[in-house]
Amino acid sequence: MILSALFLTLHWIALGAVAGAGVQYGGVARAVGDATPLSISNEPAGMVSIPAGEFWMGRAEFQWLFDRNTEIERDRLDDGPAHKVYLDSFSVDKYEVTNEEYARFLKATGTKPPWYWPNGEFSKGEERFPIYNVNWAEAGAYCSWAGKRLPTEAEWERAARGGLDRKKYPWGDDDELRGRGHLNYPAGPIAVGSFPPNGYGLYDITGNVWEWTSDWYDRDYYAASPDRNPKGPQSGMYKVIRGGGWTDGSDGRNLMVSHRSYVDPTTRAFTIGIRCAK
Numbered sequence: 517m518i519l520s521a522l523f524l525t526l527h528w529i530a531l532g533a534v535a536g537a538g539v540q541y542g543g544v545a546r547a548v549g550d551a552t553p554l555s556i557s558n559e560p561a562g563m564v565s566i567p568a569g570e571f572w573m574g575r576a577e578f579q580w581l582f583d584r585n586t587e588i589e590r591d592r593l594d595d596g597p598a599h600k601v602y603l604d605s606f607s608v609d610k611y612e613v614t615n616e617e618y619a620r621f622l623k624a625t626g627t628k629p630p631w632y633w634p635n636g637e638f639s640k641g642e643e644r645f646p647i648y649n650v651n652w653a654e655a656g657a658y659c660s661w662a663g664k665r666l667p668t669e670a671e672w673e674r675a676a677r678g679g680l681d682r683k684k685y686p687w688g689d690d691d692e693l694r695g696r697g698h699l700n701y702p703a704g705p706i707a708v709g710s711f712p713p714n715g716y717g718l719y720d721i722t723g724n725v726w727e728w729t730s731d732w733y734d735r736d737y738y739a740a741s742p743d744r745n746p747k748g749p750q751s752g753m754y755k756v757i758r759g760g761g762w763t764d765g766s767d768g769r770n771l772m773v774s775h776r777s778y779v780d781p782t783t784r785a786f787t788i789g790i791r792c793a794k
Contacts, residue, residue: 546615560794563607564675573672574598574738575774576682594735595774598682601670602744605743606793608667608675611628611719612646612707612727613658613790621658630784644707646725648787652755652781655728667700668791669776670746672758675793676773678715684772686714686721691768697723697772698762704786705762722771723764726757726788733778755777761787 549720559565575595615638622629622636629636630649638645650658652666659665667675678686685696693699697720698706731748733756748756757777760770763786769775779788 539551560607560652562610563794564610565607566603566605566629566671566675566681566716568603568605570602571677572598573670573741573774574683575603575684575772578686579682589684595738595776598774599738599741599742601674601741601746603670603706604745606667606671608671608718608793609664609791610713610717611791612725613792614708615643615647616643617662618647618650618790621661625657625661627654627657633792643700644709646705646720646791648705648725649784649788650788651784652728652792655790656730658790662792664792664794666728666730667746667791669729669756669758670741671793672727672729672791673773675716675718676714676759678713678721680715684774685768686718686773693768693771697721697760697771699723699760700765701762705789715744720759721773722760725759725760726777726785727759727789727791728750729756729758731756733776753780755781757788763787776781 540617552607553729574597576598619629619638622626632649633639647658656666676686679682680686680688683689687696695711697711699722705724707723711720711723713719714721729748732750732752733754734749737749757779757780758775760775764770771775779785
C-alpha cells in the first residue's frame with residue numbers, strides 16, 4: 517500500500533513537471549495534451565521535399581514501329597535506355613512560377629518585363645497563370661533570386677514520377693489524358709493547380725507549360741550517364757525542357773514523364789515556363 521501510494525505520487529509529480537516545461541520535439545517546446553499537429557519537416561514554403569533514393573530514369577517501354585516511322589525530325593529514342601539513378605534529397609516547387617511571383621522578381625531586380633505584358637504588367641486576373649516567354653538565363657536568374665536553382669533533368673523526372681517507377685505518366689500507364697492536365701487548348705496556359713497533383717503533390721507536371729532544366733541536351737547521354745546525381749553533359753547547343761505544354765495534342769507522347777525535348781537556351785516561347793528546385 518505504502519509503495520503503491522509512493523509510486524503514484526512520483527508519477528503525478530513527473531507528469532506535472534513535463535506539463536509545466538513542455539516536451540521538446542526538434543527544438544520546439546510542446547505541452548503534454550496539446551493535440552495540435554506538429555510538423556517536423558524542414559520543407560521550404562511552397563515546395564515539396566523529394567527524399568533521397570533510387571529510381572528508374574527513362575522510358576521502359578518502346579513501340580518500335582511508331583518510334584521508327586515518326587515524321588517528327590528528332591531522335592525518338594533519346595529517352596532510353598532506362599537506367600537506375602540515385603539522387604540526394606532535394607526540394608521542388610509545388611507549382612510552376614506564376615506571373616505574380618515573377619513580377620516581384622522584376623520589381624526587386626529591375627529586370628525588363630516580358631514583351632507581351634501591357635505597360636510592363638501582366639493582365640488582370642492572371643496572377644496565378646504561369647510565367648512564360650522567358651529564356652533559360654532569365655529562368656535561372658529568377659530561381660537564383662528566389663534562393664533556388666533550376667532542377668537537373670534527373671531531378672525533374674524523379675519529381676514528376678510522383679513515386680511511380682517505369683510508368684508512362686505521373687498517374688501510371690493509363691493513356692486517358694482528359695482531366696489530367698491542360699492540353700490541346702488554343703488560348704494559352706491557365707492558372708496553376710487547376711488539375712489534380714501527382715503522387716508527390718506537384719501540380720501541372722504534364723501540360724500547361726514546358727519547364728526549363730539546368731541540363732545541356734545530348735541524345736545519347738543516357739548510355740553514359742553517371743548513376744549518382746547526374747547533371748547532364750558539360751556543354752552543348754541546346755537545353756532540355758520537360759513536361760509538355762498546352763499546345764500538345766492528345767497522343768500523349770510529349771506528356772510521358774520520360775519524354776525529353778530541347779531548345780536553344782536563348783529561346784522565348786509561349787509554351788515554356790519555370791519550376792525551381794533547391
